[in-house]
Structures are given as structure tokens and as C-alpha cells.
Amino acid sequence: MRNHIRTTALAATALLAALSLTACGGDNGDNSKTGAMAPAANSTTTTPDTDKDAKDTKGGKDAKDTDGGTANAPAENVSTTSKGSKGSTGATNGRKSNAGATGSGSKSPVTCTGDNTKVTVSKVSRPINHLLLTATNTGNRPCYAYHAPSLGFDDAQAAFPVLRDSIPQAVVTLEPGQSAYASIGLFGESDGKNLYKGKNLTVYFTPKSNSGSTGSPAVLKLPANTYWGDNGFVTYWQSTMDEALTY
Incomplete structure (x- = not known):
């Protein structure tokens, strides 16, 4: 009878231990979830990197803007060419002046x-x-x-x-x-x-x-x-x- 009671007690103890382990396993599951959140935290940590990449991408856009500035260079060149055209007109005027000088020298004798x-x-x-x-x-x-x-x-x-x-x-x-x-x-x-x-x-x-x-x-x-x-x-x-x- 005493042995039966001890056996029952041991069984009860084992049951409690099993329940305790189950509870611990639940805690470990939460940690796993917490552990799963760590990568999320890492992902969150990675997110600034993503933002940085995005900034780099914006930087790339800036580079595109720089290219756009370079693209504006021909416009400046066009403007310069336009000034050059005015200069050419000036040169033409110079040629007219020269022609005038030549005309002066080429008056009929x-x-x-x-x-x-x-x-x-x-x-x-x-x-x-x-x-x-x-x-x-x-x-x-x-x-x-x-x-x-x-x-x-x-x-x-x-x-x-x-x-x-x-x-x-x-x-x-x-x-x-x-x-x-x-x-x-x-x-x-x-x-x-x-x-x-x-x-x-x-x-x-x-x-x-x-x-x-x-x-x-x-x-x-x-x-x-x-x-x-x-x-x-x-x-x-x-x-x-x-x-x-x-x-």
C-alpha cells in the first residue's frame, strides 16, 4: 500500500514535471518568437541601410541631375554658339569693315x-x-x-x-x-x-x-x-x- 502511494506520488511528481516542462517550452516558444523578432529587428536595422541605399539611389538621382546639368551644357553651348553667331556677325561686320578698307584702297585710279x-x-x-x-x-x-x-x-x-x-x-x-x-x-x-x-x-x-x-x-x-x-x-x-x- 505504501509502495502504491509512493508510486502514485512519483507519477504525480512526473506529471507536474511534465507540465512544468510544457510551460518552459511555451516560454521558449515566446523566445523563439522573440528570436524571430530579432531578425525583424535586424530587418529594422537593415531598413536604415535600405534608406541609405534609397539615399544612394537619390544620390543616383542627383547623379542623374548632374547628368541633367551636363545635358544643360549643350544648351549653354548652344547659347555660346548663339553668342558665337553674334560674334560671327561681328566678324562679318569686321569683314565689311575690311571690305570697306579694301574698297577704299580699290577706288578707281x-x-x-x-x-x-x-x-x-x-x-x-x-x-x-x-x-x-x-x-x-x-x-x-x-x-x-x-x-x-x-x-x-x-x-x-x-x-x-x-x-x-x-x-x-x-x-x-x-x-x-x-x-x-x-x-x-x-x-x-x-x-x-x-x-x-x-x-x-x-x-x-x-x-x-x-x-x-x-x-x-x-x-x-x-x-x-x-x-x-x-x-x-x-x-x-x-x-x-x-x-x-x-x-
Whole structure:
């Protein structure tokens, strides 16, 4: 009987122990749930990372915005190009200005005369018994120095002889500021002592037709002690001093 009671007590104790274990197992289940929530907490912890990624994604959007800014660059380039177009217009204006300058320089030439040139006469050491005429274009358009100047010493009635051998290859054209040259051989060997002392020299400009004179003449004072003869000569207008003084 006592054994039966002990056995019953042991059974009861075992039952209580089983119930206790069941209760503990329920607690463990709650912990499991709590443990299951840990990953959720980790997921929550991960969520800021997700937000960070989202921010990175926004950063990516910023990058897209940056690309958008880059995309705006062509717009700026277009604007710059537009300014460039204005610049091109300015350049065109510059070209027009240049064309104007060229147009100014390309005005149709006129005949050189005493009205649009400054004429001077000077004595030279070589060749001996020579004078040098210089005609400088003082006008604002080119002028043609046609043929040879026609010279009149003092009150001489006849024109001074022209040296035909001095004809240049082309008509001398003077841009504004440029000069043409002609040399004067004061007398020839055949003149001997039949020389005249000159005081003044009148320089007439010859037209293209080579007949008569054109425009106003230039009246010059001759260098001191200038003597001339009937067999002297004047050359055609030359483009350089050296060419003129070769005769």
C-alpha cells in the first residue's frame, strides 16, 4: 500500500514535471518568437541601410541631375554658339569693315597731276649733271603716272626732250603715299658751252593719250647753279629712284 502511494506520488511528481516542462517550452516558444523578432529587428536595422541605399539611389538621382546639368551644357553651348553667331556677325561686320578698307584702297585710279601729287626736284651726285624728280601721291585714291613728265625751264618755248629708251614695262601706279621718279639729264655733249642757267622748272603731267598735258602743273625752284641745254633729256616715270638714275 505504501509502495502504491509512493508510486502514485512519483507519477504525480512526473506529471507536474511534465507540465512544468510544457510551460518552459511555451516560454521558449515566446523566445523563439522573440528570436524571430530579432531578425525583424535586424530587418529594422537593415531598413536604415535600405534608406541609405534609397539615399544612394537619390544620390543616383542627383547623379542623374548632374547628368541633367551636363545635358544643360549643350544648351549653354548652344547659347555660346548663339553668342558665337553674334560674334560671327561681328566678324562679318569686321569683314565689311575690311571690305570697306579694301574698297577704299580699290577706288578707281585717276591720273597723277599737280593737284593730287607733291613734286620735288633735287640735285644728285651720280650720275653727274643730273636732277631727280619725285612725285608723291597725296590724294586718297591711286593715280597713274603716265608716260614722262613734260618739262619747261624758265621761259623756254620748246618742251624738254624725252628719253624714249626709258619706257617702263608698265605704267607706274601710285597708291596714296607712294612715289614715282624721273631723272633729268641737264645737257648733252653736243651742247658744249651753249648752256642756260635755270631758276625755275615747270612740271606738266601727261595724260594717257600722251597728247598735251592734264591737270595743274607743278612749279618748282631749281637747285642753285643749275645749267641746262637743248640736248638734255627727261626719263619716263619709274617706280624706283635707282631705275630712274640708271639713265
